[in-house]
Amino acid sequence: MGILVGKNTRLVVQGITGREGAFHTQQMIEYGTNVVAGVTPGKGGEWVHGVPVFDTVKEAVTATEANTSIIYVPARFSADAIMEAADAGIELVVCITEGVPVLDMARAMAYLANKDIRLIGPNCPGLITPGEAKVGITPGHIHLPGNVGLVSRSGTLTYEVVQALTDKGIGQSTAVGIGGDPIIGTKFIDTLKLFESDPLTDQVVLIGEIGGTDEQVAAQFIADHMSKPVTAFIAGRTAPPGKRMGHAGAIIQGGEGTADEKIRALEAVGVKVAELPTQVADIVASQM
Amino acid sequence: MKLHEYQSKRIFAKYGVPIPEGEVATTPAEAREIAHQIGGSVVVKSQVLVGGRGKAGGVKVAKDADEAEQLAKQILGMDIKGLTVEKVLIDPTADIRDEIYIGVVIDRAQQKPVIIASAEGGVEIEIVAKENPDAIKRVAVDPVFGLMNFQATNLAYDLGLKGHYVGQFTKIIKGLYQAFMDTDASLAEINPLVVTGDEQLLAVDGKIVLDDNALYKHPDLAEMRDIQEESPSEREARLAGLNFIKLDGEIGCMVNGAGLAMATMDIVQHFGGSPANFLDIGGGANAEKVAKALRIILQDPNVKSILFNIFGGITRCDEVAKGILEALKQVPTDVPMVARLVGTNEEEGQKILAEANFPSATSLSDAAQQAVALAKGA
Numbered sequence: 090m091g092i093l094v095g096k097n098t099r100l101v102v103q104g105i106t107g108r109e110g111a112f113h114t115q116q117m118i119e120y121g122t123n124v125v126a127g128v129t130p131g132k133g134g135e136w137v138h139g140v141p142v143f144d145t146v147k148e149a150v151t152a153t154e155a156n157t158s159i160i161y162v163p164a165r166f167s168a169d170a171i172m173e174a175a176d177a178g179i180e181l182v183v184c185i186t187e188g189v190p191v192l193d194m195a196r197a198m199a200y201l202a203n204k205d206i207r208l209i210g211p212n213c214p215g216l217i218t219p220g221e222a223k224v225g226i227t228p229g230h231i232h233l234p235g236n237v238g239l240v241s242r243s244g245t246l247t248y249e250v251v252q253a254l255t256d257k258g259i260g261q262s263t264a265v266g267i268g269g270d271p272i273i274g275t276k277f278i279d280t281l282k283l284f285e286s287d288p289l290t291d292q293v294v295l296i297g298e299i300g301g302t303d304e305q306v307a308a309q310f311i312a313d314h315m316s317k318p319v320t321a322f323i324a325g326r327t328a329p330p331g332k333r334m335g336h337a338g339a340i341i342q343g344g345e346g347t348a349d350e351k352i353r354a355l356e357a358v359g360v361k362v363a364e365l366p367t368q369v370a371d372i373v374a375s376q377m
Numbered sequence: 378m379k380l381h382e383y384q385s386k387r388i389f390a391k392y393g394v395p396i397p398e399g400e401v402a403t404t405p406a407e408a409r410e411i412a413h414q415i416g417g418s419v420v421v422k423s424q425v426l427v428g429g430r431g432k433a434g435g436v437k438v439a440k441d442a443d444e445a446e447q448l449a450k451q452i453l454g455m456d457i458k459g460l461t462v463e464k465v466l467i468d469p470t471a472d473i474r475d476e477i478y479i480g481v482v483i484d485r486a487q488q489k490p491v492i493i494a495s496a497e498g499g500v501e502i503e504i505v506a507k508e509n510p511d512a513i514k515r516v517a518v519d520p521v522f523g524l525m526n527f528q529a530t531n532l533a534y535d536l537g538l539k540g541h542y543v544g545q546f547t548k549i550i551k552g553l554y555q556a557f558m559d560t561d562a563s564l565a566e567i568n569p570l571v572v573t574g575d576e577q578l579l580a581v582d583g584k585i586v587l588d589d590n591a592l593y594k595h596p597d598l599a600e601m602r603d604i605q606e607e608s609p610s611e612r613e614a615r616l617a618g619l620n621f622i623k624l625d626g627e628i629g630c631m632v633n634g635a636g637l638a639m640a641t642m643d644i645v646q647h648f649g650g651s652p653a654n655f656l657d658i659g660g661g662a663n664a665e666k667v668a669k670a671l672r673i674i675l676q677d678p679n680v681k682s683i684l685f686n687i688f689g690g691i692t693r694c695d696e697v698a699k700g701i702l703e704a705l706k707q708v709p710t711d712v713p714m715v716a717r718l719v720g721t722n723e724e725e726g727q728k729i730l731a732e733a734n735f736p737s738a739t740s741l742s743d744a745a746q747q748a749v750a751l752a753k754g755a
Binding site: 109164165187188189190191192193194195196198199200214226227228231241242243244245246247248249252269271272296298299301302303306322324325326327328329348364365366367 | 483485486488489490519520521558561563588590591593594622624632633634635636637639640642643644645646647651652655659660661688689690691719720721740741742
């Protein structure tokens with residue numbers, strides 16, 4: 090298996106009775122993910138695609154031993170849903186929801202600080218270990234099991250790169266979408282660390298974008314701690330400064346966060362940076 | 378969403394921050410009346426949502442009410458970086474002995490609010506950060522405990538304040554922090570906080586940027602939105618739930634997902650074109666939303682070709698294809714287009730376009746090259 094999700098994943102879906110929650114529950118089950126429970130307050134006792142629904146995460150965990158949660162609840166309830174999952178003893182929480190207020194997340198992160206839990210997202214496509222489990226909204230069919238780990242701040246851009254890899258017959262160990270918001274639970278370096286110690290990952294692809302300095306921090310981590318080759322793609326070379334490009338994180342302010350700064354930082358530590366998504370696959374192939 | 382200086386300062390004042398007792402005028406006669414009420418010299422400040430007002434001639438000092446009226450006449454209606462001045466703030470001038478910068482932002486690395494302060498106020502903090510980074514003090518605040526008294530007083534001493542200023546500063550910085558938290562801001566800034574001749578601290582300029590995602594909690598603040606902040610097409614897009622930013626190029630782009638939208642702009646540029654816009658239709662967009670997006674792109678007379686790049690996950694390609702054809706029925710156009718639809722329901726989507734003889738491509742590079750060629754009239 091790859092990292093974080095796989096055959097041992099026992100998934101609870103928070104917001105399972107909503108439109109997105111129900112649709113993606115079905116998609117995840119079809120992909121082979123072990124979805125053991127759903128949660129929607131007030132809907133306990135119902136069933137969605139053969140999955141039992143509970144009123145609280147705690148009940149779901151007690152009844153089904155769920156160890157992973159995915160969140161599709163509306164943005165104004167998401168931070169609370171994350172904290173509820175943490176309180177119920179979930180080990181990995183994946184928050185798909187877009188548009189969570191930043192200060193809600195700041196408070197939620199303070200709550201998670203002394204709990205043994207990993208959060209991915211919010212505002213992310215989730216993650217997939219091809220052939221084993223999909224915890225998210227990624228189209229499963231474009232993936233191929235293999236040995237390249239992917240970590241990305243973007244959603245659909247990741248699909249683009251995955252498609253390019255799969256088209257060349259290059260499979261993926263796990264693809265993780267960490268999300269594009271200013272405050273996210275798992276950052277590049279947390280994921281790089283996991284890939285570095287995963288025996289089934291041989292090389293890593295990092296997909297970044299403008300805004301913040303996480304790619305520069307990742308570059309330093311790669312220089313200091315990574316033995317596996319890393320290939321990168323950075324979106325937003327042509328973005329004008331001061332404008333918010335969809336993701337709350339994708340905004341260039343002052344001297345921090347341009348694509349050029351990130352590309353320079355990565356190239357300085359020996360990371361090959363592709364100019365086009367398809368070139369990522371060419372570079373990865375040349376390093377196999 | 379940005380707030381004007383006068384709006385920001387009034388919010389700060391509610392939290393105990395001392396501000397000049399000024400008023401807003403929309404006509405020179407009003408400006409005169411306000412200046413007369415204040416008495417003595419005043420500063421006439423254009424209220425536009427862009428930096429560099431002073432350099433553009435949008436902030437001027439008047440010695441009396443007559444001059445205030447004259448200056449207001451000059452400044453009202455002035456164009457500052459593409460924005461028309463519709464309001465001026467008339468503040469009494471301050472006797473400035475020293476200038477301090479204080480601001481609150483979210484620190485992405487520490488994942489909590491951080492107070493940024495510098496004894497070198499009055500200039501942009503980004504410039505101080507580049508030229509004299511040691512002059513910038515940072516205090517991270519735990520969002521659960523809030524700003525503690527000792528943090529506030531320590532910061533005052535770090536900035537070199539002494540005596541009665543320490544108590545005044547502590548009260549101001551706590552007010553600024555609380556205003557930041559209570560309004561769900563992404564930036565709250567006072568620059569400069571001045572030391573006046575009569576030994577008081579006074580916030581002579583202020584700025585608040587709100588987190589759009591939290592505006593639902595603050596209907597009173599949401600109402601303060603100045604429609605000048607965005608272009609008419611950006612406003613139309615926001616109301617339709619689209620992320621749209623107008624750019625200067627000639628290739629219209631419609632993409633699902635922010636990262637892919639940026640990458641699409643980059644690829645257009647890579648092949649020698651220039652994007653006319655950033656447009657993310659978001660996840661799960663339906664035909665109606667696509668039609669709306671296309672109409673917005675077509676409003677730009679610079680657009681010479683349009684590139685659709687959809688990688689369907691939640692978004693379904695057949696819905697997008699229907700939306701494109703629907704929009705073309707409503708808004709007939711000669712602008713050439715190329716679509717690349719892959720992912721969820723791609724076969725259905727491609728079939729719909731093929732039946733309408735709509736040009737399509739399978740790879741992004743191919744689609745971008747076609748769009749660039751079309752824009753050049755090839």
